Amino acid sequence: MRMNEIVPVVEMTDIAIGFPGVKALDGVDFRLFQGEVHALMGENGAGKSTLIKALTGVYAIDSGTITVLGEPKRFSTPGESQAAGISTVYQEVNLCPNLTVEENVLLGREPRRRGSIDWKGVRTRTREVLAELQLDHIDPGSLLSTHSIAVQQLIAIARSVEINAKVLILDEPTSSLDADEVRQLFRVIRDLRNRRVAILFVSHFLEQVYEISDRMTVLRNGKLVGEYLTRDLSRMSLISKMIGKDMEALAELDQAPARTRASNGAGVTPFIEAKGLGRKGSVSNVDLSIYPGEVVGLAGLLGAGRTEIARLFFGADKADEGSIKIKGAGQRIRSPRTAIDKHIGFCSEDRKEEGLIGELTVRDNLVLVMQASKGWARRIPRRVQDELVAEYIEALDIRPANPDALIKNLSGGNQQKVLLARWLVTHPELLILDEPTRGIDIGAKTQIQKLVNKLAADGMSILFISSELEEVLRVSDRVAVIKDRALVAEINNDDVSVEDVMTVIAGGAQ
Amino acid sequence: MKSLLKHRLAWPVIALAALLLLNQVFKPDFMSLRMQDGHLYGSLIDIMRNGAPTILIALGMTLVIATRGIDLSVGAVVAIAGAASCAYIAASPEPGSPVTAATAVLIAVVAALALGVWNGFLVSTIGVQPIIATLVLMTAGRGVAQLITGGQIVSVSNDSYKSIGAGYLFTLPVSILITAAVFALAAVLTRRTALGTLIEAVGINPVASRLAGLRARNIIWIVYVFSAVCAAIAGLMISSNVTAADANNAGLYIEMDAILAVVIGGTSLAGGRYTLVGTVVGAFIIQTLTTTVYTLGIPPEVTLVFKALVVITVCLLQAPKARNLLSRLKAAPKPAAQEAAKEKVAI
Structure with a gap:
């Protein structure tokens, strides 16, 4: 025994x-x-x-x-x-x-x-x-x-x-x-x-x-x-x-990175402005604006419709109601391709299925969006690729620091960094991050949160989605609360506590 | 040596070398080349010349397969290309002139472009599964070819046209030179541009590729058009070689040989990473097999079984599972024996 x-x-x-x-x-x-x-x-x-x-x-x-x-x-x-x-x-x-x-x-x-x-x-x-x-x-x-x-x-x-x-x-x-x-x-x-x-x-x-x-x-x-x-x-x-x-x-x-709040006062045009955006069977009637240099957090339970909103903004799903204005001008985002041409980037929550090209190298994965934008005929010269890849491997501390490693052999956190870098090289004006820190250790997580801060400080608009309310509150200027596939509240993030947001989610109060 | 064996091309190359050696053993002058009337002759040249149509089609097939597709219609395109060009030459007022031959070639290539666009349209825009989409043209295409030839075998006599499949240039058969040119074009087109990487990206993960802003539709279109054009050139070669267009039999089952060449060469049918060099080696293996059958004097009724055995062996050597099994068998001897073996290698 x-x-x-x-x-x-x-x-x-x-x-x-x-x-x-x-x-x-x-x-x-x-x-x-x-x-x-x-x-x-x-x-x-x-x-x-x-x-x-x-x-x-x-x-x-x-x-x-x-x-x-x-x-x-x-x-x-x-x-x-x-x-x-x-x-x-x-x-x-x-x-x-x-x-x-x-x-x-x-x-x-x-x-x-x-x-x-x-x-x-x-x-x-x-x-x-x-x-x-x-x-x-x-x-x-x-x-x-x-x-x-x-x-x-x-x-x-x-x-x-x-x-x-x-x-x-x-x-x-x-x-x-x-x-x-x-x-x-x-x-x-x-x-x-x-x-x-x-x-x-x-x-x-x-x-x-x-x-x-x-x-x-x-x-x-x-x-x-x-x-x-x-x-x-x-x-x-x-x-x-x-x-x-x-x-x-x-x-x-x-230490929680302290955010200096972006100004979104009168007279500033939002980078993107959605009115009554919706799609049958997905979300409905979403009004949401994101200003340059602003981080907007999407909070809500899993399955509440956070990813669905992100996909509509990016054209991954086509909206069938409502309108989107970019820099004040009405636009139709029909596909990811159009979204990217309007300088919108999207890091999906599903790394394996929607992010990685597993059998290709870190280098190929990192320049993929940029290359796709240039078209197949104009290949990014190898020298430029090498410079970009080296720069981002160092900046994001991607390990192993080997551009020729197949991305499927990297750990989850490092894969995520490569996918982030894939968008950063294209200098988007709006970056949608859907669960960018899921399954990532504290070190990398803090790195990514700090990066979000820095990008926003440089003027990028960011839509930040996470299941961890603490994290959403730490990085966002404004929190949009989603419940049951609709946007139920927008909270300016000054001294808002997790409990406050929880109350909104639980009660659905406007 | 060990890392060399791990290279993806290792086994196809070894298999080809083994086949060639086997031929050499049974036919001592197998490898020898001789010059006659300023033309190069020899078994190796024959293998390359006879294998040219398969290589061409397999090159196009490689890119299609890399996008997770397949093109079953290549045999039909071979028939249509031959039928269209021969019918044009036969009906033209000057059936012997080089201009007529050039126009005929142009007609065949334009027809192939249209057929490739059709396949690409079905697959990329309508979203039909590639095997079904190209099956349409595979069956319908032979009918079209028969319509063009009126159900007859159309014979032509035009020296310029004949030189495509049977002529010589710089001591080498023209068909070999054309094939080499198409290979070089494909290699440059895919590796000097970003086309190759994007084809692989679409083949490995179509969903992620779309979200990265890749226009998969254009890429799929390109590979089907390229495949059809390769098939048309092969069709010209075949009909030119026999100076006739046979709508029923030209390029019959050639899609199977081409797919086999791609797979033997090491490109997975699941799409993704591809190798053009591997495909060429694969096509050579298939062609050399046919030659080997004659060299060894294998009776015709055994031929297909012999071919099947070789193909199965090569495919097994490439399968990860079979490789693991092999390496485990190799690892089985006692450590002492392994040490001894290592020493031997060192000497």
């Missing part, structure tokens, strides 16, 4: 993984025990995702050993890892959106009767699992794609519960969830922990990590920093271990 508790469910020793141009993991040890929530901590590019992918068989390890319940294992496919009882819920949910909830939960393990799928059994079993997680309100027969990312994630967890996984890996599970959903998720996690499931938890939200985890392993630049009991490690020492800097440097980093 005692022996059982001492043997870790998963033990990884001296793991190394390299990609062309990148040493992702170097001599990393990791242990995971039954009935614990173990947080894997580190900045972007520290190797967290790579370690998880080594454990789940997505990447083959170059050297080192992995044992599961004392048995040495070699995972070369995700299937082998799953067979060993390791189940993963990724940051970007990897289920099939075109199948129903029940088909997703039981995919590949459908109960059978006389050789064919027992659909009644499928429904019953799905209901049971969902009920176990208190998710009864989800209709097992509905299409997965009709649910928000948050719900899809909970369905992914339901799937792992159904498998009876020994190890559950949650990679940034809370990045798309609102406070209620996080509470719901944590209840489920605690429940699973009590049932002796070993849970590996990755999150950039420090408070959540301290709330839920028992132990943590810290990585930095692909190397192991150490393994600690959560209660023994203060927040400040955790952060300094993650970024490898001492406390003073941190204190400076942590």
Whole structure:
């Protein structure tokens, strides 16, 4: 009995993984025990995702050993890892959106009767699992794609519960969830922990990590920093271990950048002015102006219509009602191409699907918008490309500083920086940032917030969308509150507290 | 050596070299070239000349495939190009003059431009899936070609026209020179401009490309037009070589050879990164296979199976899964044995 508790469910020793141009993991040890929530901590590019992918068989390890319940294992496919009882819920949910909830939960393990799928059994079993997680309100027969990312994630967890996984890996599970959903998720996690499931938890939200985890392993630049009991490690020492800097440097980093408010008094023409903008099935009747040098924050719950507004401004979706004026002149934004020609840029919240050209290099990705604007015939000379890329790699601290690395091999935060740089090189007048700091560590996050400040100070208009109200309030001059697919309030951001905005969102008061 | 093996072109090149060596073993004068009447002759020249139409079409196909598309209509375009030019020459008052030949070529190329625009229109503007969109022209195109020729095989006798597929210039067959020129044009067009990168961007992630302001429609149009023009040049070559247009059989199944050449060369059917050099190597492999069949004296009934085996081998060598399996088999020997092996290599 005692022996059982001492043997870790998963033990990884001296793991190394390299990609062309990148040493992702170097001599990393990791242990995971039954009935614990173990947080894997580190900045972007520290190797967290790579370690998880080594454990789940997505990447083959170059050297080192992995044992599961004392048995040495070699995972070369995700299937082998799953067979060993390791189940993963990724940051970007990897289920099939075109199948129903029940088909997703039981995919590949459908109960059978006389050789064919027992659909009644499928429904019953799905209901049971969902009920176990208190998710009864989800209709097992509905299409997965009709649910928000948050719900899809909970369905992914339901799937792992159904498998009876020994190890559950949650990679940034809370990045798309609102406070209620996080509470719901944590209840489920605690429940699973009590049932002796070993849970590996990755999150950039420090408070959540301290709330839920028992132990943590810290990585930095692909190397192991150490393994600690959560209660023994203060927040400040955790952060300094993650970024490898001492406390003073941190204190400076942590300071909220003070914003000098842009003037939008009478006589100034807004850069963009939307009146009654809307689209069937999306948002309706949006009135919103953004002045030069002003940061406007969009606050509201996930799915309230924030991204939809951004897409209308950028022409990613065509508006079918209302009008847009740019610098006082009426315009029709029919496509992203027209928006870009009017000096509007848009960083999508969905990096993988809507941002990255994964198989191309950092260089190609960084100059893509600029090149697309010039057209295919006028190639940006290699020398100019090199200069631009070097400039932005340095300015945004993109790591590795290798223009020829494939962008898919970079960590999430560094990918995000490249995507930001893609727009910055074109000097837009309005930059729409949809969740630019999601899934990014504090260091990079502060860098991006500071960058937003600087850009606005240089006269750029910025539409800033984030699920974190603190962040929206920190960077914005004005906050537009979205609720139920309509704009319900505009608040000038002087001494507004998170609670104030929450009250507006909750009450919908004008 | 190891990094060389990891290069994406490594296996296609090795396969081609192996095939050529095999031929050399069975036919000692295989590699030899000889000069006769100021023309270069030899098996290698034959392979290049006979492979020219496939290479041309495969070049166009590579760019189409890189955008996540496919062009099944190339065989039909070959037939239409041959039919149009030969019908024009046959009906013209001066069927033997160079001007007539030049006009015929122009007619074929203009027809191909129109056909490429049609394919591009269906795919990029209407949004029809490429396989369906080009299937339309694949089936309808042969009908058009038959209409042009009136269902007959149209023979022509025009020396200028004949030189496209059977002539010589600077000691080399004209068809090889034309193919080399088109390859150079494609390479310059895609790599000296940004076209290549943008084609790859559209192929890798169309959604992100649109949000980056890329005019995917224009790019898709360009690749289908280029593919059709390549097919038309191939069609001219084929009909010129036999001085006749056969609407039924010219370029029959050539789309399959072209797609195969692209895939063997290392460009994924899923779109994205492409390699023109790989495609040329792939086309050479296919053509050399045909030659090898004759050299080895393989009976005709075994020919297709032999071809299939080689193609499967090359494709497997390129598949990441098969490669992993291979490297694991190689890694299997005990460390001591590996050390010994390393030492051997060092010597």
